[in-house]
Amino acid sequence: MCGIVGYIGESQAAPILLDGLSKLEYRGYDSAGIAIYDGEKIEMQKVMGRLKVLEEQTHGGETMPGTLGIGHTRWATHGCPSDTNAHPHFNKEHTIVVVHNGIIENYGKLKQKLVKKGYQFLSETDTEVLVHLLTEYYEGDPIAAIERVMRRVEGSYALGIMFLDHPHHIYAARKDSPLIVGRSSMGNLIASDVPAVLKYTRSVYYMENEEIACLSRENIRFYNIDGDELEKEASTIEWDIDAAEKGGYEHFMLKEIYEQPKAVRDTLSPRLKDTDVVIDELGMSDEEIREIKKITIVACGSAYHAGMTGKYVLEGMARIPVEVDLASEFRYRNPIYEDGTLAVIISQSGETADSLAALREAKKHGSRVLGIVNVVGSSIAREADNVMYTWAGPEISVATTKAYSAQIAALYLLALKFAKVRAAITKEEFMNLKRDLEQLPEQIETLLGMKEKIQRFANRYLAANHMFFIGRGVDYAIALEGSLKLKEISYVHSEAYAAGELKHGTISLIEDGTLVVAVATQEQLYPKTISNIVEVKTRGAFVMAVTNFGHKEIEKTADYVIYIPKTSSYFTNSLAIIPLQLFGYYVSLGKGLDVDKPRNLAKSVTVE
Numbered sequence: 019m020c021g022i023v024g025y026i027g028e029s030q031a032a033p034i035l036l037d038g039l040s041k042l043e044y045r046g047y048d049s050a051g052i053a054i055y056d057g058e059k060i061e062m063q064k065v066m067g068r069l070k071v072l073e074e075q076t077h078g079g080e081t082m083p084g085t086l087g088i089g090h091t092r093w094a095t096h097g098c099p100s101d102t103n104a105h106p107h108f109n110k111e112h113t114i115v116v117v118h119n120g121i122i123e124n125y126g127k128l129k130q131k132l133v134k135k136g137y138q139f140l141s142e143t144d145t146e147v148l149v150h151l152l153t154e155y156y157e158g159d160p161i162a163a164i165e166r167v168m169r170r171v172e173g174s175y176a177l178g179i180m181f182l183d184h185p186h187h188i189y190a191a192r193k194d195s196p197l198i199v200g201r202s203s204m205g206n207l208i209a210s211d212v213p214a215v216l217k218y219t220r221s222v223y224y225m226e227n228e229e230i231a232c233l234s235r236e237n238i239r240f241y242n243i244d245g246d247e248l249e250k251e252a253s254t255i256e257w258d259i260d261a262a263e264k265g266g267y268e269h270f271m272l273k274e275i276y277e278q279p280k281a282v283r284d285t286l287s288p289r290l291k292d293t294d295v296v297i298d299e300l301g302m303s304d305e306e307i308r309e310i311k312k313i314t315i316v317a318c319g320s321a322y323h324a325g326m327t328g329k330y331v332l333e334g335m336a337r338i339p340v341e342v343d344l345a346s347e348f349r350y351r352n353p354i355y356e357d358g359t360l361a362v363i364i365s366q367s368g369e370t371a372d373s374l375a376a377l378r379e380a381k382k383h384g385s386r387v388l389g390i391v392n393v394v395g396s397s398i399a400r401e402a403d404n405v406m407y408t409w410a411g412p413e414i415s416v417a418t419t420k421a422y423s424a425q426i427a428a429l430y431l432l433a434l435k436f437a438k439v440r441a442a443i444t445k446e447e448f449m450n451l452k453r454d455l456e457q458l459p460e461q462i463e464t465l466l467g468m469k470e471k472i473q474r475f476a477n478r479y480l481a482a483n484h485m486f487f488i489g490r491g492v493d494y495a496i497a498l499e500g501s502l503k504l505k506e507i508s509y510v511h512s513e514a515y516a517a518g519e520l521k522h523g524t525i526s527l528i529e530d531g532t533l534v535v536a537v538a539t540q541e542q543l544y545p546k547t548i549s550n551i552v553e554v555k556t557r558g559a560f561v562m563a564v565t566n567f568g569h570k571e572i573e574k575t576a577d578y579v580i581y582i583p584k585t586s587s588y589f590t591n592s593l594a595i596i597p598l599q600l601f602g603y604y605v606s607l608g609k610g611l612d613v614d615k616p617r618n619l620a621k622s623v624t625v626e
């Protein structure tokens with residue numbers, strides 16, 4: 019998604035904006051621009067392409083002197099990537115300039131009205147409507163003009179705004195797109211996300227929906243849409259700068275794959291006690307847990323795949339009916355809400371538009387909503403009734419790994435807690451499962467040691483066009499995530515299939531040399547999956563199997579076998595996914611692709 023940075027202080031603004039935008043590159047973008055007040059007028063430079071083009075054009079910002087400005091990296095939604103469509107956007111008189119992240123859903127109607135009033139549009143963007151509306155409503159009071167615009171527009175926005183005749187202030191407003199305000203000794207900042215300001219401050223304010231911020235060099239004021247001044251508490255960011263940098267790894271993705279033992283440990287440990295699972299943030303008494311009749315898990319992408327694992331584990335362990343829904347489907351399918359439903363919204367960023375909309379739908383119909391979220395203070399975290407954070411730390415690579423692993427760890431905890439409270443498992447079973455959970459981080463560490471082995475195997479498949487991932491039960495959920503990892507960063511088409519489903523059509527696609535990754539970690543389903551491996555082998559497939567230590571006989575059937583350490587069948591996803599993440603990473607690396615910023619993708623999809 020788009021990235022926004024703004025600065026007002028005593029230092030030159032342009033270098034700070036360019037540096038901040040570089041920390042937001044992970045959000046995906048296709049153009050960039052900055053606007054700086056130089057003491058007389060507002061200067062602007064914007065270009066299609068990577069940030070470094072803008073850095074070169076402005077000599078690192080030196081050609082744009084001034085101590086306040088706003089900057090933007092654009093991920094195109096309305097209007098193709100181009101210099102003209104890049105942000106910032108001026109009004110005709112160059113007295114107001116705007117950067118925007120989000121979608122103005124009623125921009126067409128507003129644009130018509132503004133054109134009729136004589137406003138000239140230079141770009142194809144929805145954003146330009148905002149700067150002309152501000153011009154229309156501005157009568158000398160920026161806050162009043164911003165309020166009026168906020169009442170007229172529908173959709174989502176995070177805004178950075180400058181007014182020429184208010185050259186000692188920067189303004190910001192947000193609805194449904196994230197925006198933070200940073201207070202530092204060298205000036206005050208706005209940004210779409212924490213990494214952009216971390217170099218300057220750890221003290222940030224998370225803007226809420228329909229809030230306005232007014233930053234001067236000395237202070238920061240917040241207002242609601244009615245113009246009432248608000249008191250807000252600052253949050254302190256605990257991340258260290260390294261955590262948001264690559265830490266010596268070639269890519270953020272590899273760094274984050276290797277951070278998984280810590281991410282899982284940090285998510286599990288604070289909640290695993292000697293003889294209990296303590297999840298105070300659930301905000302539910304044992305009685306309320308016993309009253310849950312159904313769980314609806316709603317998410318997108320990998321978070322959805324985590325939810326699929328959650329279904330098997332929660333139903334298997336706690337015997338609670340679980341439905342898993344794609345958020346983009348859930349929000350429009352008019353689902354049937356039943357009393358006693360707990361809605362669980364899983365999201366790394368906490369800003370995914372479809373998941374946020376699903377949360378609101380569920381709340382509107384009376385479901386209690388639990389968020390399982392990685393980004394502290396994000397929209398989903400704040401709008402859920404309760405939030406269970408995954409302590410994976412900042413995840414920069416577009417392809418999620420450690421946050422995904424932390425999500426399934428959180429779901430294990432939920433299942434274990436619910437199973438214990440609802441007496442669905444014995445004390446002995448509880449202690450055995452708790453022991454298995456406690457061993458996961460170390461077992462993940464072991465699997466990371468096979469990096470070279472996976473890299474060698476991956477290099478044999480750089481030219482592959484199609485691959486299949488198959489599995490049954492939890493193994494099917496693992497196959498879904500393994501397939502997505504490969505697709506999204508190596509651009510190789512692959513499909514994940516419930517292993518028993520192949521024979522109902524897709525097996526016709528298997529031909530000589532087709533790679534089939536068979537996940538066979540579910541002991542009770544193991545013989546069935548072996549039969550499916552034989553089915554594809556007889557049709558010429560090359561089979562890489564992922565299974566538990568001890569199943570040596572599988573080597574008679576599969577061509578290449580990866581063994582994972584022994585753990586409960588419920589928890590094998592945390593282990594089997596490691597070689598599949600590494601496989602996708604090394605195919606992408608071997609193809610020379612941009613592993614951390616794959617084409618067409620963004621880290622947080624804050625638009626529909």
Ligand code: AGP
Binds near residue numbers: 417419
């Ligand atoms: C996963 O590798 C993808 N980047 C994508 O599927 C992601 O999981 C999905 O967009 C959901 O994002 P969220 O967890 O931030 O809501």
